[in-house]
Structures are given as C-alpha cells and as structure tokens.
Amino acid sequence: MTGPDQAGTEQAPPERLPRPVLLTVDDDPSVSRAVARDLRRQYGEGYRIVRAESGPDAIEALKELRRRGEQVAVLLADYRMPHMNGIEFLEQAMDLFPSARRALLTAYADTEAAIQAINVVDVDHYLLKPWSPPEEKLYPVVDTLIELWRATGQAPIRETKVIGHRWSRPSFEVRDFLARNAVPYRWYPADDPEGERLLAACDAGPDDIPLVVPADGTVLRCPTTAQLAASVGLSTTPTGDFYDVLIIGGGPAGLGAAVYGASEGLRTVLVERQATGGQAGQSSRIENYLGFPDGVSGGQLTDRARRQAVKFGAEILTARCAVALEAEGPKRVVRFADGGAIGAHTVVLATGVSYRELDAEGAERLTGRGVFYGSAATEALACAGKHVVIVGGANSAGQAAVFLAAHAARVTLVVRGPDLERSMSQYLISQVRALKEIEVRACTRVLRCDGDTHLERVTLVDDADGSCEEIEAEHLFVFIGATPPTEWLPAEVHRDESGFVLTGPDLLRGGTPPPGWPVPREPYLLESSVPGVFVAGDVRSQSVKRVASAVGEGALVVTLVHRYLEGR
Ligand SMILES: Cc1cc2nc3c(=O)[nH]c(=O)nc-3n(C[C@H](O)[C@H](O)[C@H](O)COP(=O)(O)OP(=O)(O)OC[C@H]3O[C@@H](n4cnc5c(N)ncnc54)[C@H](O)[C@@H]3O)c2cc1C
Numbered sequence: 001m002t003g004p005d006q007a008g009t010e011q012a013p014p015e016r017l018p019r020p021v022l023l024t025v026d027d028d029p030s031v032s033r034a035v036a037r038d039l040r041r042q043y044g045e046g047y048r049i050v051r052a053e054s055g056p057d058a059i060e061a062l063k064e065l066r067r068r069g070e071q072v073a074v075l076l077a078d079y080r081m082p083h084m085n086g087i088e089f090l091e092q093a094m095d096l097f098p099s100a101r102r103a104l105l106t107a108y109a110d111t112e113a114a115i116q117a118i119n120v121v122d123v124d125h126y127l128l129k130p131w132s133p134p135e136e137k138l139y140p141v142v143d144t145l146i147e148l149w150r151a152t153g154q155a156p157i158r159e160t161k162v163i164g165h166r167w168s169r170p171s172f173e174v175r176d177f178l179a180r181n182a183v184p185y186r187w188y189p190a191d192d193p194e195g196e197r198l199l200a201a202c203d204a205g206p207d208d209i210p211l212v213v214p215a216d217g218t219v220l221r222c223p224t225t226a227q228l229a230a231s232v233g234l235s236t237t238p239t240g241d242f243y244d245v246l247i248i249g250g251g252p253a254g255l256g257a258a259v260y261g262a263s264e265g266l267r268t269v270l271v272e273r274q275a276t277g278g279q280a281g282q283s284s285r286i287e288n289y290l291g292f293p294d295g296v297s298g299g300q301l302t303d304r305a306r307r308q309a310v311k312f313g314a315e316i317l318t319a320r321c322a323v324a325l326e327a328e329g330p331k332r333v334v335r336f337a338d339g340g341a342i343g344a345h346t347v348v349l350a351t352g353v354s355y356r357e358l359d360a361e362g363a364e365r366l367t368g369r370g371v372f373y374g375s376a377a378t379e380a381l382a383c384a385g386k387h388v389v390i391v392g393g394a395n396s397a398g399q400a401a402v403f404l405a406a407h408a409a410r411v412t413l414v415v416r417g418p419d420l421e422r423s424m425s426q427y428l429i430s431q432v433r434a435l436k437e438i439e440v441r442a443c444t445r446v447l448r449c450d451g452d453t454h455l456e457r458v459t460l461v462d463d464a465d466g467s468c469e470e471i472e473a474e475h476l477f478v479f480i481g482a483t484p485p486t487e488w489l490p491a492e493v494h495r496d497e498s499g500f501v502l503t504g505p506d507l508l509r510g511g512t513p514p515p516g517w518p519v520p521r522e523p524y525l526l527e528s529s530v531p532g533v534f535v536a537g538d539v540r541s542q543s544v545k546r547v548a549s550a551v552g553e554g555a556l557v558v559t560l561v562h563r564y565l566e567g568r
Helices: 029-043 055-067 086-096 108-121 139-151 169-180 193-201 225-231 252-263 298-311 376-383 395-405 426-434 547-567
Strands: 021-025 048-052 072-078 101-106 125-128 160-164 185-189 211-213 242-248 268-271 315-317 322-328 331-336 341-349 371-373 387-391 410-414 438-441 444-450 457-462 468-472 475-478 533-535
Touching: 021 029, 021 055, 029 048, 029 072, 029 139, 048 055, 055 072, 055 086, 072 086, 072 139, 086 101, 101 108, 101 139, 108 125, 125 139, 139 298, 160 169, 160 193, 169 185, 169 225, 169 376, 185 193, 193 211, 242 252, 242 331, 242 547, 252 268, 252 298, 252 341, 252 547, 268 341, 298 315, 298 547, 341 547, 376 395, 376 475, 387 395, 387 468, 395 410, 395 426, 395 438, 395 475, 410 444, 426 438, 533 547
Parallel strands: 021 048, 021 072, 072 101, 101 125, 160 185, 242 268, 242 341, 268 315, 341 533, 371 475, 387 410, 387 475, 410 438
Antiparallel strands: 160 211, 322 331, 331 341, 444 457, 457 468
16 A cells, blocks of 8 residues: 555544545556545545555555544445455455445446446445546545435534433434434433433423534524424525425425426425425335335435435425415415415425324324334334334335344234235335244234333234234334325315325316316316416325335426416
C-alpha cells in the first residue's frame, strides 16, 4: 500500500475523533492516486482517504483499521485487479466492515460484471471509468454512499437523545417517527442510570416523558409530531403561497409525482403527515421492484426518491395532516390539522392506505406497548431471542416474518385463511417455509392480548376445531390489510363502497360524467370527480397495490396535470 494517507501512518489530530475512512483500491498507481486526490479535495475535511494498490493490501489496511476501532464509511474498488478482483475484495471487506457502502469502478467493457456484482456482494453503485469530471460523475455517487452509511447509524454524529419508557405508546411513537424519517437517535430507558441522569440534567419529571434532546441541546417535553419534526430539521412550512401541484402523501405514488412534477418545472409541494416512504418505507425488503434483482429495502428506495424529488426542487413538508379539501373556483385549497392551508392549481391525492386495526380483546389498550402496526424495523432489536407473533397472510406479513426471524428466537405467523397460497407471493412462501424459526398457524385468529404494563400473552383460537392456546409473547405485529384514509374528503370527491377514490372511466355512468361534473369533457384517467384533483397509488379505486404501480401512477398523474393546466 502506498500514498500519504496510508492506514497506519496518518495520526488523527489529538483534539478530534478519528475521521471515518473512505478507502479506494486500484492496481494502477496513477488511477489510484487520481481517485484519492479527487476524494481528498472534496471530502478531506471530514474523512480520511486511504488508498491501496491491490486487494490484499486493502484488506490488510481494513484489518488494521478494525483493530484500531476506526470507522470505514465507503469502499471504492476497481473491478479488474490481479490476485483479487474488486468483487472478491468487496466480499472480504464486508466481513470486516459490514456497514461500509460499496462501489465498483469498472471500464465500460466490464459493465456486465458490475451488474453481477450487485447480486453477489450487494454493491450500492458502479462507476464507469473515467469518472471525470468528478463533480458530475464521482461526487454525487460518493455523496449518496456517505448518506447511506450515515443512515446505518455508524457515523459519529451528535445524535438526538430520546428518554422514555420502554412500554409506552407516546415513547414508541417518538422513536417510530424518528426512525421512519431516518433521523439518527439514541434511546435511553427512563429507568436506566443514564436515562435518569439525563432526566435530572433537564430538570424533567415523569410528566415530561418522552423527553427529546436534539443535537443542539434544546429540551422537548412530550413533543407533538410537528415540534419533533421542526427540531430535527424536517421542513414543516411551505416557502411559497401557491403551487402548481400540491401532493398529499409521501409514499411511492406521492414521491413519484413529486419527482416528475418538479423535474418538469411545476412548482411542487408534497405534504406528508408522518414520514415519507409510506407503507413501502416499512418494507424490510422489496423484491419485485424493477431494477433491483437482489431486492432493496423500502427505506432505502424511498429515501433515494425523497432526495431525488428535493434535488429537482420539490418542497417536502412533514408532520402535516390534510383534513379538508376545498375548490374555490379554479383554486384548490387543502387545510391541515394544525390550522394552516396551502393553495394550488391542482391536487394529487396519494394518501395510500392505513392499517386495519386488530379486532381482539386488549389489542387497543396495548397498542404501542407490545402490539404494533407495521413498524417491525423499529422494534427488531428488542425482539432478539424472543418469541414474536405476526398476524396476517399477505406479503407484508411474510416479509416481516422473514425479517424478524433473523432476530427473534421464534416467529409465529397467524393466518386467518387455510393456507398462504391464496394471499402471499410464491417467492415469499418459499422463504417463510425455509426458515425453521417461523411457524405458520393457518385457520387461526388472535382472540385476546393480555399484559399489565405491556403485552405479555397472546391467546390464539384455531377456527378449525375451536381450541384456544395462550402463548407468552411481548411483541405482536399486525399486518391485516388496510383501509383508505379518505373520510376527510368532501362528498364531491366520489368514492367506492370501501372508501377508495373513483377516477376517470370509473366515474362514468352509461358513458356520462357524474352529476355536478362542471366541465365539457370527461374526467382524465386519474382525475377524481372534482376537476384538477387527481389520485395516484393505493388510495385509488381499482389500483394495483404495488410499489411499481404507485410510482407509475405518480409519474402518469403529472402528465395529466400538465394537460389540465394547458386546457383550463
Ligand atoms: C410491510 C409492507 C411490505 C410491502 N412490500 C411490498 C413489496 O415487496 N412489493 C410491492 O410492490 N409492494 C409492497 N407493499 C405495498 C406497497 O408498499 C404499497 O402498494 C405502496 O406503498 C403504495 O404507495 P402509495 O404511495 O399509494 O401509498 P402509501 O405507501 O400508503 O403512502 C401514503 C402516504 O400518505 C400519507 N398520508 C395519508 N393520509 C394523509 C393525510 N391526510 N395528510 C398527509 N399525509 C397523509 C401516509 O402517512 C403515507 O405516508 C408493501 C406494503 C407493506 C405495508
């Protein structure tokens, strides 16, 4: 290994923590030096650049970094190297630094190999050589890799502190909100010595819990979601008075509409009540989204989409819940639970669906205290070595079971129907069956949930013979279908009997638009019964409940918005 930034030679300045490492390995010394130079120019302030000229040397450097307890954020490896190619290197490097993000440098002719590498070692990106100018080709990729790495929680950041009770719904909601919005935080149970010290330092009593202390040291006592969002730097207020398109809901459909709307020059604002990502953000692994042969976590996919929308100039507001929609002549106005309102030429409803509540005795009382809707990721670590129960027979439940089987000692999947075949994709059924930790209980329902301060026992009833069984479990995750949150919409926005919003041809009766339809044309394909109010994704009647179709509708809806704006 060569170069001024060799591992083992450069000492961290005594007054600061060692900077995380960006490591680059290329057997061509001139390329290796050039990559290191470009990286140092852009990232030298916050990161230490380590370079190596062979795979084995780079592995040695990583071992030394590991021994010294340092952090490695990003690995950039050339594909074509003698002794150990880039893929072999990244495979070994993953054992030493599993959280480091990985990119492969390839020549055009090796693109095929790079694509294979995505399957073999879960490479995050591949970069074609030459990468010049770095501002266009190298830095955006490295920026993404660094952001991904920071999101793993390994980065030495001054994170937000949350002090709360382990089994309390408000404390869970704070943690869940931060996690879903990818805000790093550290959790301190209020009865742990460190939690007690922090409470004392903030002069906080039991009524102040959950207590949140963001990085700037301010103290938030039982914060509302809006206070929490603002304190951790999530935007909650619009910068403009009026927009071309106002999107309600930050799931794949809303994010798709935001990316296309903003990139096509529309003044675009997206408003989300909780966290961008929607249902997809809760998916531990989406395996059927085009272009990700090895699957992608929903959080990662939607985080990229959010950044893409922001890059194109879309405004994203969090912690704002739409509660009313009004049409004032050509103007559409959406009002929010906090009293504010935003006006726009057009509105896109992309509010998806919300979990249906479990109809079992005790479930409501213990929600957030052992009974969770979705949220498997937030609670996964707490399930280590435990027996968890998952309710539901569709893909979301299957994914959660596979995900939690890696943490929990035992997973019981409670399915109302006689088998999984009629509700779950075959690839997931195979994964579920292959894991010995998962037990599938068909024809079974949850009868009751018991526990004092938190869930302790779950009673299951077998519908085939009526027998009951009580099992000890502190975690029950519910994935039993969903309903559209559309009750806040005015009657003028027509819905089907289940509450999903009708659009385009579904609004026609005998080829005629619905009564009160005010314009001399039929509703556009994704337009609701109120002109200029469009619908995309799961909330639309007859929609396909998939990430890809939600994203597709988000893109399509923008074309229809253009058509509407031009035709006014
Ligand atoms: C655990 C899980 C795993 C899944 N796995 C897969 C998979 O592998 N493959 C696949 O194709 N599909 C999968 N799905 C389904 C897929 O995630 C959905 O089809 C997709 O997310 C729908 O996108 P959407 O944007 O229409 O709605 P959603 O993702 O539901 O997003 C709607 C958003 O609107 C917000 N919102 C609602 N009401 C308001 C309001 N009044 N004001 C402001 N904001 C509001 C919500 O908070 C939410 O963020 C999965 C779903 C779940 C739950």
